[in-house]
Amino acid sequence: MNIVVLVKQVPDTWAERKLRDDDKTLDRDSVDAVVNEIDEYAVEEALLLKEAHGGEVTVVSMGPERAIETIRKALAMGVDKAVHLTDEALHGSCAPQTSLALAKVLGTLEYDLVICGSEAVDARVSAMGALLAERLGIPQLTGARKVEVDGTNVRIERLTDSGYEVVEASTPAVVSVVEKINEPRYPSFKGIMAAKKKPLTTLSIADAGIEPAEVGLANATSEVVEFTPRPPRQTGQMIKDEGDGGVKLAEYLASQKII
Amino acid sequence: MAEVLVLVEHADGTPKRVTYELLTAARRLGEPSAVVLGAPGTAAAVKDKLAEYGAEKVYVGESDDIDGYLVAPKAEVLATLAAKRPAAVLIASSAEGKEIAGRLAVKIGSGFLTDAVDLDEHGTATQSVFGGATVVRSRVKIGIPIVTLRPNSVEAVAQPGAGAEETIEVSISAAAKGARVVDRVIEDTGSRPDLTEASIVVSGGRGMGGPENFALVEKLADSLGAAVGASRAATDAGWYPHQSQVGQTGVTVSPQLYLAVGISGAIQHRAGMQTSKMIVAINKDAEAPIFELADFGVVGDLFQVVPQLTEEITKRKG
Ligand SMILES: Cc1cc2nc3c(=O)[nH]c(=O)nc-3n(C[C@H](O)[C@H](O)[C@H](O)COP(=O)(O)OP(=O)(O)OC[C@H]3O[C@@H](n4cnc5c(N)ncnc54)[C@H](O)[C@@H]3O)c2cc1C
Ligand SMILES: Nc1ncnc2c1ncn2[C@@H]1O[C@H](COP(=O)(O)O)[C@@H](O)[C@H]1O
Numbered sequence: 001m002n003i004v005v006l007v008k009q010v011p012d013t014w015a016e017r018k019l020r021d022d023d024k025t026l027d028r029d030s031v032d033a034v035v036n037e038i039d040e041y042a043v044e045e046a047l048l049l050k051e052a053h054g055g056e057v058t059v060v061s062m063g064p065e066r067a068i069e070t071i072r073k074a075l076a077m078g079v080d081k082a083v084h085l086t087d088e089a090l091h092g093s094c095a096p097q098t099s100l101a102l103a104k105v106l107g108t109l110e111y112d113l114v115i116c117g118s119e120a121v122d123a124r125v126s127a128m129g130a131l132l133a134e135r136l137g138i139p140q141l142t143g144a145r146k147v148e149v150d151g152t153n154v155r156i157e158r159l160t161d162s163g164y165e166v167v168e169a170s171t172p173a174v175v176s177v178v179e180k181i182n183e184p185r186y187p188s189f190k191g192i193m194a195a196k197k198k199p200l201t202t203l204s205i206a207d208a209g210i211e212p213a214e215v216g217l218a219n220a221t222s223e224v225v226e227f228t229p230r231p232p233r234q235t236g237q238m239i240k241d242e243g244d245g246g247v248k249l250a251e252y253l254a255s256q257k258i259i
Numbered sequence: 260m261a262e263v264l265v266l267v268e269h270a271d272g273t274p275k276r277v278t279y280e281l282l283t284a285a286r287r288l289g290e291p292s293a294v295v296l297g298a299p300g301t302a303a304a305v306k307d308k309l310a311e312y313g314a315e316k317v318y319v320g321e322s323d324d325i326d327g328y329l330v331a332p333k334a335e336v337l338a339t340l341a342a343k344r345p346a347a348v349l350i351a352s353s354a355e356g357k358e359i360a361g362r363l364a365v366k367i368g369s370g371f372l373t374d375a376v377d378l379d380e381h382g383t384a385t386q387s388v389f390g391g392a393t394v395v396r397s398r399v400k401i402g403i404p405i406v407t408l409r410p411n412s413v414e415a416v417a418q419p420g421a422g423a424e425e426t427i428e429v430s431i432s433a434a435a436k437g438a439r440v441v442d443r444v445i446e447d448t449g450s451r452p453d454l455t456e457a458s459i460v461v462s463g464g465r466g467m468g469g470p471e472n473f474a475l476v477e478k479l480a481d482s483l484g485a486a487v488g489a490s491r492a493a494t495d496a497g498w499y500p501h502q503s504q505v506g507q508t509g510v511t512v513s514p515q516l517y518l519a520v521g522i523s524g525a526i527q528h529r530a531g532m533q534t535s536k537m538i539v540a541i542n543k544d545a546e547a548p549i550f551e552l553a554d555f556g557v558v559g560d561l562f563q564v565v566p567q568l569t570e571e572i573t574k575r576k577g
Contacts, residue, residue, distance in 0.1 A: 245568075
């Protein structure tokens with residue numbers, strides 16, 4: 001079973017994130033970059049499936065040069081090899097363009113499953129699994145808290161607002177995972193050392209067969225018109241419970257016409 | 260006036276409130292056409308309500324294939340309707356709604372925007388990003404704007420529409436039937452309002468100390484007519500069902516009032532509740548980050564404060 005796992009480098013959610021004044025894209029340089037958290041669960045799931053069913057795991061990431069740190073982390077966790085799609089022309093790509101670019105890269109690889117995270121914490125589009133399934137013309141098994149593979153049959157439990165759905169498909173398929181699915185391993189020292197020697201292919205858009213007009217800010221399907229920092233919340237009122245905290249809170253809610 | 264497609268969210272034979280919000284927003288852009296997709300018999304029950312909120316047309320696409328396979332069939336039917344060049348397509352910002360929007364966008368070569376909290380008459384969407392720290396206005400540049408709107412963002416206002424029914428032929432391609440839904444398991448949330456749609460949400464976290472104590476949160480919620488939420492610490496521990504998880508990987512809520520009990524306010528939790536109109540927190544640690552967001556905070560032991568609060572509310576409501 002060959003698996004491609006998609007990981008994205010994102011600005012640390014703890015850092016103060018902002019948009020660039022010049023082109024209104026995410027300022028990726030001014031803050032610490034980390035692996036999109038949920039993608040570590042995607043990597044873990046790929047490794048667990050490989051351990052159970054054999055095969056090879058390839059990590060694919062699209063992003064600026066420094067996204068290599070993210071790729072190395074996946075390799076250190078135990079992924080076998082990596083493809084890094086990086087090109088100035090990709091800057092400012094929207095979700096449909098990103099899915100197109102990733103689909104082109106996937107077209108150069110052999111896989112039974114593509115596994116991604118349910119959501120990247122920077123743009124929070126939460127649809128990449130669906131977009132890729134549409135582009136690749138293969139089944140979408142998204143929002144999985146559990147994945148089971150039996151030969152060419154893949155069965156997931158997909159979380160819904162009211163419970164869960166059991167969904168099945170045949171390989172090849174796209175799976176996206178939620179953080180309930182497993183507990184990602186930490187890279188071992190040995191893993192970190194081994195990562196440095198694992199095969200890494202760096203692709204430009206030309207290498208991947210992507211036309212410049214298909215990607216990038218100027219050709220994006222949507223744009224940020226303007227942005228403003230949210231007005232800071234008025235500092236709230238805080239009280240210490242002196243035995244009447246509940247009553248005081250009820251008084252506040254009444255003053256706000258909630259009750 | 261150009262038509263605006265609104266995908267109807269429905270459950271148990273009734274439209275969800277977000278559908279009325281979508282229809283209200285659609286009227287800013289043109290003439291709303293509601294699109295009801297589901298198993299045979301779905302439309303009969305929901306149709307009249309849609310006209311009450313301004314649907315001039317109600318497209319009905321019924322087939323067992325729509326619920327039988329994941330996401331792709333709905334995107335496929337919407338794509339055939341999009342051939343009539345509507346002014347926009349509006350969908351609820353649920354996990355499924357965003358995926359339908361994305362697949363539709365790829366099919367018809369349009370852009371799409373998710374998690375909008377407002378939408379103006381030109382189709383420009385307002386989004387709250389970076390855990391609520393920045394407010395962004397964005398628009399679709401290419402094709403038909405496809406926008407998913409968060410529940411509770413726009414106030415639903417009734418306005419009668421013609422509600423003319425039009426049946427659409429549904430024939431789902433083999434490609435859209437790749438992911439078979441073999442079972443649907445509903446985990447009961449009792450009679451409380453739906454978490455994403457509730458105007459008040461009371462959430463409990465690790466501070467609850469155990470599943471048995473969630474009864475305190477439930478009693479408080481019931482005194483307010485609220486839905487019950489939970490932090491990941493509480494859902495992971497199995498104290499409360501996972502579908503009640505509020506946050507980055509749970510549901511996003513924007514109620515009138517969000518009441519956090521025994522929740523520290525980790526960034527991943529904040530991502531799911533930061534756009535609430537009013538935030539109240541009860542926590543014994545005065546340094547807990549949740550207080551940075553709170554309009555009103557009580558530093559104290561929840562086991563003292565919550566029962567007293569519930570009692571006082573019940574008394575006042577008489
Ligand atoms: C990929 C990923 C995704 C995540 N997604 C989510 C998500 O969607 N939603 C989410 O919530 N979290 C999410 N998390 C987890 C998040 O980081 C926090 O761990 C979690 O929110 C903590 O929950 P908590 O506030 O209940 O617990 P804690 O942080 O342990 O806080 C408990 C609070 O209760 C208070 N307390 C204790 N006893 C009492 C008492 N008797 N009276 C009053 N107060 C008391 C304490 O002072 C403390 O502030 C995610 C994490 C990761 C890595
Ligand atoms: N540039 C990228 N490179 C690799 N994977 C990505 C990229 N963007 C998104 N993904 C994957 O798609 C998932 C969902 O992202 P999104 O739909 O953007 O919220 C992420 O968790 C990643 O697994």
